[in-house]
Amino acid sequence: MARTPAPGTRETILTAAAGLFYEHGVRAVGMAQVVEAAGCGKNLLYRHFPSKAELAAAYLALARRERERSATEALRWASGPREQLIALISEIADIVRRPGYRGCAFRNYLTEFRGEDDVAARAAKAYLDDTRAEVDRLVGEWGGDGLLADRIWLIINGLYAGPPSQAGVAVDWARELIEAAG
Amino acid sequence: MARTPAPGTRETILTAAAGLFYEHGVRAVGMAQVVEAAGCGKNLLYRHFPSKAELAAAYLALARRERERSATEALRWASGPREQLIALISEIADIVRRPGYRGCAFRNYLTEFRGEDDVAARAAKAYLDDTRAEVDRLVGEWGGDGLLADRIWLIINGLYAGPPSQAGVAVDWARELIEAAG
DNA sequence: GTCTATAGAAGGATAGAC
């Protein structure tokens, strides 16, 4: 019998790549570094991910799964749409304050590969569009208008871009806005 | 006789490099592309800019000069600090709405070279720190508190990151905040 | 022995630097 393939190899490689891509940027990290960090051979890497572009796309897909898991968890104890919106924003603030925070993975990718339209870039844009749509939906569910949704989205964008020390300001402001509009 | 050096060569090269760096990113653009766009020889490029890192630093220095010229011009007809703050923000909004807008050059560089600490990265950080300090100064000049300055900075960060369609929302909101605090 | 894994060299393109 042949040697049985190690289970979870794809996840190991993807986790290693995701860590490097997020920390240093996709362009800054070479495939050799990914191989070294994953502790596997180049053959295995290219077996699971035929190209760096597909590895980058898988990285963003993983980042999206993690974000959705984290957001779902945060919205678990929020009763109504207003509480959910506040919970979503303070969950983002928690991420921004986390040590090792390097910005939003999707916005970072679109900055690194601006103007390109590969699979990963479309995935990044789709995530941002979907998140924006979810903000619109939550605001609309309790009768908030488009202006409020725009302002919330502005705060979210500023929250991702700004220094962690400003995360509290963003959360408090969003809560104030949302409660005042009720 | 030796050929007399063409005047303005450095500016020509830097302008070409700046356009490419801003549009596609510093990492995405090779020195060969810069040479081709500038229409000069490679040795001339390296005579004026000994390395790509120094060319990138010069690009950010040029971007800063342009921003300061543009901001000074915008603040020309603003009478007090509150009007100046509003003028500053709507000047940023004008840039965001301009076709070919690709984000803030300094924030983009820090995203592309995150974690690095070369001359260009320090210049980018210095620009952001100085701009933030100017916001603090303008807010403080008419008795605004730190919270208002934080919120203005949040709006500015969101303005740079967000879609151009939201620029008007940011300006109107900032104006509302500033006038209400008076 | 057979299959899969890793390690490393090779190929081809492109990068920065002179």
Add this chain to the structure above:
DNA sequence: GTCTATCCTTCTATAGAC
């Protein structure tokens, strides 16, 4: 233009599990 280094990718050689 050239030189060297590095990047992504492929391929070869070898070791290890079945």
